[in-house]
Amino acid sequence: MSIRINQDRCIGCKRCVSVCPGSLIDINETGKARMHYPKDCWGCVSCVKECPVQAIDFYLGADMGGRGSTMNVTTEGQYIKWHIRRPDGSEETITIDRKQANSY
Amino acid sequence: MQIQKEKIIHTDVLIIGGGTAGCYAALTLRSLSEASVVIAEKADIRRSGCLAAGVNALNAYITKGHTPQFYVDYAKKDAAGIVREDLLLTMSEGLSEVTKKLEELGLVILKDEQGEYVTRGPRNIKINGENIKTILADAVQKLDDVEVINHLNITDYIVRDNRIAGALGFDILTGTAYEIRAKAVLCATGGASGLYRPNNPGFSRHKMWYSPFNTGAGYAMGIRAGAEMTTFEMRFIALRCKDTIAPTGTIAQGVGAKQINAKGEVYEDKYGLTTSQRLYGTVRESLDGNGPCYLKTEGLTADEDEALLKAYLNMAPSQTLKWIESGKRPSQQNVEIEGTEPYVVGGHTASGYWVDTHRQTTIHGLYAAGDVAGGCPQKYVTGALVEGEIAAKHIVETALSDGLALTADEEGRILADKVAEYNAFLGEERPFFTVEELEEAMQKVMDAYAGGIGSHYQYNERQLALADEKIDQLMDLADSVGAGDYHELLFVYELKERLTVCKVLIAHLRARKETRWHSFAENLDYPEQKDEWLKYVNSRMDEDGQIHMVYRDLVPGGSLYEHSH
Ligand SMILES: Cc1cc2nc3c(=O)[nH]c(=O)nc-3n(C[C@H](O)[C@H](O)[C@H](O)COP(=O)(O)OP(=O)(O)OC[C@H]3O[C@@H](n4cnc5c(N)ncnc54)[C@H](O)[C@@H]3O)c2cc1C
Ligand code: SF4
Ligand code: SF4
Numbered sequence: 098m099s100i101r102i103n104q105d106r107c108i109g110c111k112r113c114v115s116v117c118p119g120s121l122i123d124i125n126e127t128g129k130a131r132m133h134y135p136k137d138c139w140g141c142v143s144c145v146k147e148c149p150v151q152a153i154d155f156y157l158g159a160d161m162g163g164r165g166s167t168m169n170v171t172t173e174g175q176y177i178k179w180h181i182r183r184p185d186g187s188e189e190t191i192t193i194d195r196k197q198a199n200s201y
Numbered sequence: 202m203q204i205q206k207e208k209i210i211h212t213d214v215l216i217i218g219g220g221t222a223g224c225y226a227a228l229t230l231r232s233l234s235e236a237s238v239v240i241a242e243k244a245d246i247r248r249s250g251c252l253a254a255g256v257n258a259l260n261a262y263i264t265k266g267h268t269p270q271f272y273v274d275y276a277k278k279d280a281a282g283i284v285r286e287d288l289l290l291t292m293s294e295g296l297s298e299v300t301k302k303l304e305e306l307g308l309v310i311l312k313d314e315q316g317e318y319v320t321r322g323p324r325n326i327k328i329n330g331e332n333i334k335t336i337l338a339d340a341v342q343k344l345d346d347v348e349v350i351n352h353l354n355i356t357d358y359i360v361r362d363n364r365i366a367g368a369l370g371f372d373i374l375t376g377t378a379y380e381i382r383a384k385a386v387l388c389a390t391g392g393a394s395g396l397y398r399p400n401n402p403g404f405s406r407h408k409m410w411y412s413p414f415n416t417g418a419g420y421a422m423g424i425r426a427g428a429e430m431t432t433f434e435m436r437f438i439a440l441r442c443k444d445t446i447a448p449t450g451t452i453a454q455g456v457g458a459k460q461i462n463a464k465g466e467v468y469e470d471k472y473g474l475t476t477s478q479r480l481y482g483t484v485r486e487s488l489d490g491n492g493p494c495y496l497k498t499e500g501l502t503a504d505e506d507e508a509l510l511k512a513y514l515n516m517a518p519s520q521t522l523k524w525i526e527s528g529k530r531p532s533q534q535n536v537e538i539e540g541t542e543p544y545v546v547g548g549h550t551a552s553g554y555w556v557d558t559h560r561q562t563t564i565h566g567l568y569a570a571g572d573v574a575g576g577c578p579q580k581y582v583t584g585a586l587v588e589g590e591i592a593a594k595h596i597v598e599t600a601l602s603d604g605l606a607l608t609a610d611e612e613g614r615i616l617a618d619k620v621a622e623y624n625a626f627l628g629e630e631r632p633f634f635t636v637e638e639l640e641e642a643m644q645k646v647m648d649a650y651a652g653g654i655g656s657h658y659q660y661n662e663r664q665l666a667l668a669d670e671k672i673d674q675l676m677d678l679a680d681s682v683g684a685g686d687y688h689e690l691l692f693v694y695e696l697k698e699r700l701t702v703c704k705v706l707i708a709h710l711r712a713r714k715e716t717r718w719h720s721f722a723e724n725l726d727y728p729e730q731k732d733e734w735l736k737y738v739n740s741r742m743d744e745d746g747q748i749h750m751v752y753r754d755l756v757p758g759g760s761l762y763e764h765s766h
Binding site: 098099115116117118119120133135136137138139140141142143147155156157158159160161162163164166168177179181183189191193195196197198199200201 | 243248249250309310319329332374401407408412454455456509512522525526688
């Protein structure tokens with residue numbers, strides 16, 4: 098499991114660099130974020146949630162049964178929207194109300 | 202590359218690890234005193250530690266109609282008697298208050314029409330735990346006179362005559378070396394993962410249950426400084442969703458899914474219902490040719506599907522992604538389960554620092570709380586908060602009057618020596634082995650000879666003796682690795698920490714000559730549980746690096762425990 102950073106979207110704000118609990122991300126020569134240690138990712142998705150411009154996608158490694166879908170997050174007020182994009186281009190969004198507790 | 206800058210800081214209290222217990226200790230210290238506080242955190246307190254992805258429930262809570270003693274009795278039974286009842290009781294008594302505080306800080310807790318928390322079983326309550334860490338971190342950031350130093354990795358304590366005087370470390374981004382002098386120190390660095398070959402040993406090697414960034418630093422520093430440790434042999438092995446290593450409780454307790462084998466037979470009542478027995482049952486079924494094992498989710502309703510997908514997004518989003526990618530919802534496909542690699546983690550089992558009732562370790566002025574502290578299993582998030590609070594209270598009451606005096610010369614020398622050590626690794630340009638190679642070797646040794654996944658969590662005396670020998674060899678090799686930058690210097694220290702924890706873990710596994718907990722500590726030379734082992738197995742490392750076992754009688758319920766020093 099790991100992340101990919103979209104270089105075109107990244108604005109170099111460094112939020113992901115700071116919040117990753119493993120400090121796995123750094124800034125490259127062009128001032129954009131780079132995943133320095135892809136094999137060390139815990140999959141906690143902190144960076145994905147903190148990125149202000151949705152430049153970070155996470156995905157499951159092939160060794161975990163991943164098939165190339167990616168996921169990222171947008172936050173709108175009290176709602177978190179999780180966007181899943183499949184390799185065939187189809188998308189699915191799940192919306193979570195942050196004010197609501199888990200049913201389980 | 203070399204260390205570029207050095208800093209010496211003085212504070213009343215140093216908290217090492219700004220995670221669950223560490224953050225709460227800071228809140229308590231500032232609410233009860235004017236003490237100055239430094240939090241040294243290797244990542245950024247906003248999302249660091251176990252809570253990074255969120256949690257799914259508060260697992261330790263005294264629900265309506267139950268007493269703290271009910272929780273103590275449960276945890277004691279689950280651990281087959283090897284617990285400290287004084288620690289469990291003081292922890293349980295604080296659960297309601299910290300939960301209330303979390304709610305005030307903004308945690309969403311599910312309530313019924315009467316305004317009571319909605320429970321998930323007799324000890325859990327339901328929450329939305331996605332932002333639990335940012336809530337705690339925001340509260341800490343608002344405190345005055347608390348200096349949070351993010352990205353500061355602590356490597357060593359400063360101890361004189363068994364009294365704490367501070368700690369040493371380096372900033373993993375800038376390479377600044379720090380000496381932090383303090384009157385009291387709280388160690389809250391969490392447990393240790395990555396000791397054994399993990400479930401996904403290739404590309405997704407860090408997709409483990411426990412935080413791969415909690416590498417046992419707190420244990421290792423304490424061990425090297427001569428602090429007493431307890432019950433490392435009660436390893437924690439989690440039963441988790443296959444591949445994603447996501448928690449199973451949400452499915453098992455949430456929708457009541459049973460554990461079944463590949464033939465569809467429910468096996469969970471066959472082996473017993475303690476945490477270790479549930480895991481052991483799954484291992485046994487597979488060994489007997491009945492694998493894989495599953496949680497039976499087929500046949501759930503569409504609403505239940507939806508709720509599970511959402512619940513996992515709040516704590517283990519990879520599981521939701523896996524369901525969606527596979528094109529099958531939980532109701533269409535049972536969830537395969539497996540055991541994780543073994544961890545040393547005092548929030549689930551009883552391993553960690555040997556502390557008194559106030560959470561003071563055997564080193565004067567050094568406290569331990571959360572996953573790093575022993576004797577008090579099943580403390581989880583809320584128990585870690587309570588332990589941070591108990592330690593902070595005692596620090597305020599007793600440990601702030603005088604610290605250990607050191608001359609400026611001495612302080613300078615201590616830091617200079619440490620910087621020389623860091624620089625030696627940074628200056629080593631052609632190491633024979635890399636840190637990564639040695640880490641893999643360590644995990645392979647532990648897997649094969651100290652009861653990892655590959656050996657079905659079992660071991661015997663000859664295997665443990667081999668494990669010990671091989672870990673010694675790796676410890677020697679680890680002295681001559683190199684680091685190309687400050688982040689690689691972090692990797693060097695993480696490797697060394699893990700090796701130290703492995704060494705002590707092996708000593709504990711060898712010392713307990715019985716099998717009290719299946720899988721957690723399954724010694725094939727001593728397959729039975731024996732009453733004579735109803736005692737604590739503790740250890741202490743002497744100045745020559747020798748580990749000495751200390752056997753202690755159980756601390757009876759209803760009493761407090763003080764160190765005799
Ligand atoms: C994936 C997961 C899910 C969980 N789900 C639940 C749940 O649903 N309900 C529940 O009640 N419990 C749950 N738990 C258990 C609970 O989260 C932990 O027991 C608790 O958070 C531990 O708190 P802690 O303060 O000991 O450790 P942490 O919160 O992990 O804090 C340790 C801190 O120390 C820092 N650190 C480590 N080494 C150093 C060093 N050398 N120098 C400086 N800083 C350092 C780390 O970066 C980290 O910030 C879960 C645990 C995990 C791993
Ligand atoms: S998912 Fe978590 S561990 Fe992985 S890069 Fe992002 S913040 Fe770091
Ligand atoms: S948070 Fe997003 S925008 Fe900011 S540096 Fe990281 S990837 Fe780039």
